Amino acid sequence: MSEEVVQLIIDCIDHLGIQTLDLTGGAPEMNPHFRWLVEEARKRNVEVIDRCNLTILLEPGYEWLAEFLAEHQVEVVASLPCYLxxxxDGQRGKGVYQKSVEALKLLNAHGYGKGKNHLPLSLVYNPTGPFLPPPQQALEQDYKRELQTRFDISFDNLYTITNMPISRFGAVLLAKGQFTEYMTLLRDNFSQSNLDNLMCKSLVSVDWQGYLYDCDFNQMLDMPLNATNEERPHVRDLLAQSIDGQLIKVADHCYGCTAGQGSSCGGALDGE
Ligand code: SF4
Structure with missing residues (x-):
């Protein structure tokens, strides 16, 4: 993401009164403008979330990161698909688990995950295969117990996220001949009660060039936000025109958000 696009995002924060900035990647911390964007958002009292892959915290050249995040009270959301x-390692690659444990200890040492509201540490679970996540609250208790007992690690929240039948996971399903079966599982578990809390109703996803989408999944599928003219909607358009009330583009993958307890970047939707 260029300096120009980052500046447009800061302008939108001011213009629209944005209250939450959710940064994801890859590794968003590797962008040369990451610190500037976080500092500007925090100056404006915007809640900032860093979707951190954990291992970046241990990479040479990123020794500043844990302290920077804590100093600016950035919420850290990190993927840890299992406590085993x-x-x-089976899902993310050999050695990822041990590095993730070291990174979580580092975050704990900086005050994260101790139940202090200003330094929240949340973990993300997603199923390792074509099935729905188990109930979020019960799994959170399991994670907390296991990580505490094994490594003396603490964290605040566990978010369970349903695997979307797109990108790499979708390709694996197709290769294994499980795609149709998984789509049937998602459709059969559709729950009307999730519709009110879908994340696309309250967020807009911005790609590295500044183009807009209803959510990151639509971004991955190159389904841009509904355009009112022929131009592809861009973050600069938000300075001139509101997108409130605009129709959301949906497709079959959306059943991933509506199945069972529901799914969003903030975990299960049921009971929120
Ligand atoms: S995948 Fe569909 S339902 Fe889920 S957030 Fe995106 S647009 Fe909304």
Missing amino acids: EDNV
Whole structure:
């Protein structure tokens, strides 16, 4: 993301009174403008979330990161698909689990995950195969117990996220001949009660060039936000025109958000 697009985002924060900035990647911390954007958002009292892959905290050249995040009271949301080493390394690659444990200890040492509201640390679970996540609250208790007992690690929230039948996971389903079966599972578990809390109703996703989408999944599928003219909607357009009340583009993958307890970047939707 260029300096120009970052400046437009800061302008939109001011113009629209944006209250939450949710940064994701790849590794958003590797963008040369990351610190500037976080500092400007925090100056404006915007809640900032860093979707951190954890291992970046241990990379040479990123020794500043944990302290920077704590100093600016950035919420850290980190993926840890299981509390068991074999499952994490199987999904993310050999050695990822041990590095993630070291990174979580580092965050704890900086005050994260101690129940202090200003330094929240949340973990993300997603299923390792074509099934729905288990109930979020019960799994959170399991994670807390296991990470505390094994490594003396604490964290605040566990978010369970349903695997979307797109991108790499979608390709694996197709390769294994499980795509139709998984779509049937999602459709059969559709729950009307999730519709009110879908994340696309309250957020807008901005890609690295500044183009807009209803959510990150639509971004991955190159389904841009509904355009009122022929131009692809861009973050600069938000300075001139409101998108409130605009129709959201949906497709079959949306069943991933509406199945069972529901799913969003903030975890289950049921009971929120
Ligand atoms: S995948 Fe569909 S339902 Fe889910 S957030 Fe995106 S647009 Fe909304």
